[in-house]
Amino acid sequence: MKLPRGLRALRERNYVLYLAGQFTSQLGSWAEQTAVAWILYELTNSPLLLGLSGLARAVPMIGLTLIGGAVADRVPRRALLLLTESAMLVLSLAVGLLALGGRLEFWYLYVLSFASGALSAFSVPARQAMFAGLVPRSAMQSAVTLNAVAVRSGALIGPSLGGVALAYGGYALPFLVNAATFLAMLLALAAMRLPPAPRSDASSLRAGLWAGMTGGLSFVWRNPLLKVALGLEVVSGLFGHNVTLITIIARDVIATGPEGLGLLLSALAAGALLAMVVMVAVEVERHVHVILAAGSVYTVLLAAFALSPWFGLSMILLFVLGAADGAWAVTRNSLAQLLVPDELRGRVMSVVVLATRGSAPLGRLQGGFVAGLVGGPAAVLFGAAVIGAAVLRSWRLRLPSGAAA
Template sequence: METPAAPARDRLLRSFRHRNFRLFFAGQFVSLTGTWMQSVAVSWLVYRLTGSSMALGLVGFASHIPVFLFGLFGGCLADRGNKRAILIAAQAAAMLQALTLAALTLSGTANVWLVVSLATFLGLVNAVDMPTRQAFVVDMVGREDLHNAIALNSSMFNSARVVGPAMAGVLVAVIGEGWCFLVNGLSYLAVIAALAAMRLPPSQPRSNTGSVLSHVRQGVAYAWGEGSIRSILGCLIVTSLFASFYMVLLPVVVTTVLGQGAQGLGFLMAATGIGSVASALLLALRQKGRGLSRWRVISGLGVGLVMVAFAFSQTFWLSLCLSTLLGFCLIFFFAASNTMLQQQSPDAMRGRIMALYSVTLVGMAPFGSLLAGTTASLVDAPTAIALAGGLCAAGVALFASLDRRSSNPNQTCP
């Protein structure tokens, strides 16, 4: 007799039936653990070199603005080219960036402008890698398991967010930032090997007629013409813009408010990851995507409200709990948005729609980073986070209201 736990386990892990997804999952977990280590170490290096909130914002801007500017071209490349070959090339370029940063830091020659330059280079790589990686999921699992695979990807991403920052906090405190960069560089070998080992069917011939710009315009026109997609992207813009305040200003809050060091920063980021993993696993257990729209809005509102509460926290343990809750709301919102966009995208347009997802998810972060640094320099970091949280909640509520009105055009006001 089948136990109640068995169906739940089968629902949770059904994408692992696919060998290619198992390879991808394992390789990406190793690589993303290194990536999160580098994220913590870069923030700590920049703050150690400059002691400036504005410098943290500048590095965040440099690492994300290329996705905003060139992400749509990366999505067009994904729709027209061989996704696996594109991903292998992108991972090799990211490995080169991490090893260069390690060499500069370990040799004592790193400065903030070199870090900014390398962050910009990595942003260019991500402009191609992110939409291609998102669009590649359906090639590994098919449409039937797409919803589950997206949720499992989110759980893997955020499990790495738990492990990576905790490891970085220890390594930075004991031996310095440079070793985190070196470990990250070597970790890319895992995902490159996984991609190379996949057995994929021959690529279907694609129509590459027309210019790249015309293909980009087609993608934008399709997204704008679909009301649901337009609404999802609008909420993503608001949430991504203001939620970035938390990540950018976290080192400042850890140091000046909570009285912690690099290890405390790592644990707070890990707590955010724990909440994110719990949220992603909850999504993976869902058999269908119905009802996601409502919960997407609720979780978006939660992001803003938890940020406000975090800004007023004066104790490390309360901040740790709030970081966990923030991670839960963030990943539920982003993963639900991702799932809904992929389900509504035709295969020929998937790369460009997921490029718009990347542009709104990551491309807004540079503006959020600069705005966070500027706001914190005018007031202080906790106040900046509180203001951003309030604006985030208000923006999500506004878009949800507009979406309901567009869905009921004949509704009249009482």
Template sequence: MNGLNGLQDGVSEESTGILRALKSRNYRLFFFGQSVSLIGTWMQQVAMSWLVYRLTGSALLLGTIGFCSQAPTFVVAPIAGVLADRWNRRRLLMLTQSFAMLQAFLLAFFVFHGSIQVWHLVVLSLWLGTVNGVDIPVRQSFVVEMVEEKRLLANAIALNSSMVNGARLIGPSIAGLVISVAGEGVCFLINGLSYLAVLTSIFLMRLKAAPPRAAARSFLHELKEGFGYALSFMPIRTILLLVSLMSLTGMPYAVLMPVFARDVLHGGAHTFGFLMAAAGVGSFAGTVYLASRKSVIGLGRIIALSCGLFGVGIACFSQSRNFWLSLLALLFSGYGAMTQVASCNTILQTIVEDDKRGRVMSLFTMSFMGMAPFGSLFAGAIASRVGAPVTVLIGGISCVCGAILFALRLPVFREQVLPIYREKDILP
């Protein structure tokens, strides 16, 4: 704990640097614990994809596993949103992280035992998808409890994204090396152990007592209220639609990455790891840029530009047959993807009403994580017919079209968002 206190001294209240949200003790604990856990998560994700392709050699099964690991989110997330607005979010997080840890240990057991089969991967992917469907909206809405100052919320969200992408930079690189030396099982074991870090950090937090909540109405009423609130307000509705388009058509490029690594670029596990890491470098750069911004003003324009950049990046990657050009394209696509998602997250967290935060963030989770499995399934099916390069190219073009449509709506978007910024006193 002395190291954490020392960091707090370095991140003073007057700090305007990219780490200013770390002056909050609770957020600082979460940042370090989650950073360790996410490295393990990315190692498992790479190991899972490589294991599936090694066992089956099927792009369709890659898409199927991707579908199973995320499809439950589409169904579970709205329910989790209501729970996040009703129940203790810290306890919910402790529960979800424990179930995710158990899933990783079971994967490791089956691989070490030599009995791993594709149906094991399907069932355990469904398990993890269900857990994540609850965990993600709860974790997103929990940020506001860890960071008490509203002006630091945007920085904290950007740092959250930097955690994901710092881990995305480190995890796949380590996974590629570990897989080639010791096999996929070690990656699963490391991931299971890494959950101890985030569980410890959540346990050590000192949170203020939550304000008394209004009397809960029926579950279905609150679920319907959340949907109605989000879809009737143009800025929230527009963001959710753009993120859904990106997840459905663009993000499945990552599911097809083993195909590009082995069949298009004629590499192995190392190539796969470097491709994933290149996208991680770009994503990390995007989150550092967002963390360095002092205001939420201008994020709408950034969303449009970054979505277009992501589309162009994956379109170029789909047509590249050179390893270094592929890395460069993935750098830009990673930057665009995470800048867009983090900016959308920041605006939503900023403008949403506090008593509906969990439900709105659950819809964001549906749009980002819940739509992705359908994209993975479709991408796997299309790639088995026309090839992975054509499939990813179609996704890139779709994202560019979405960016143009969003840009055309920006004037109305700003007109409705600025009054909320003024009311909450979060403008510089």
């Protein structure tokens, strides 16, 4: 059967298995993240302590992601993922059992965030490098877009699932749900039929870990298109929307409960998912221009969300903001995957992960700190102003011409 251009990655059995496991795993992860944010804020009533969970996750991500990328290019990626996913399953199960027994303390959630961040520093670069190797180059944009659809679909359903689980099943259920969803990725990895991993040459094995870590950074630094795309990603991660700010506004401004928070986060993911579904049928050529246009729209919508006092309007704004963010994310990842050679894929994707996953938890800390000083709406407005300035500066840069620009 001939598939449309945007679905050509689905011809590959291994990729379909990966996609199913990725979606289910993301579903549980978002349910757990929503629960962690609500539980921390409920137990501490402090925006700063809520934001500190982001710092707990960011520190190991920033410190270990480049190492994780170097490791992903040196060891079998499936074996690495089997190890990291199993460890994360045990972590979520342990916290769920503690909550079930009524022994959950708020600082346990910092430990969970730190340990999850450390494991993600190895897991995410390996995932990013692995799925790109499951399809031919002609299906790369299809693979990137469908992977993003799977992630955002999990982000669409997961927060509402987490909110409902928290409201009706108590503190324990979201963590137990997340532990169960890791099984899907483990089963998918076990079912894949992969060729033997190529043996590394002697020079590669002799090269130090430091050289492996810096290889990805060096590639990105020499590529002006990637520098602009990832520079904007860092700024948006530090100053854009995040679970901390949305939680604060949901409870303190809109006056809704955990179910309402789940719906707000699901609206955000629904918008991103819609944009990604549209992009399945669209062949993007001028990647950086799409990123800058999406960034401009994102800035305006973020400022509007900061000023909205109504639940319905906030849901609509987050839906459209999610669409802009989704287009931004798919285009960025497509650009990176198309530009990088396979032997550097793990290391370069670790830089992408560092820019996205490393900056976002720090953004939660920054958002919680500023919100504690001036309130949630003012903190969001401040972030919109910083992102707008960065996008405006990037529009003024002279970038090399070509299809990717």
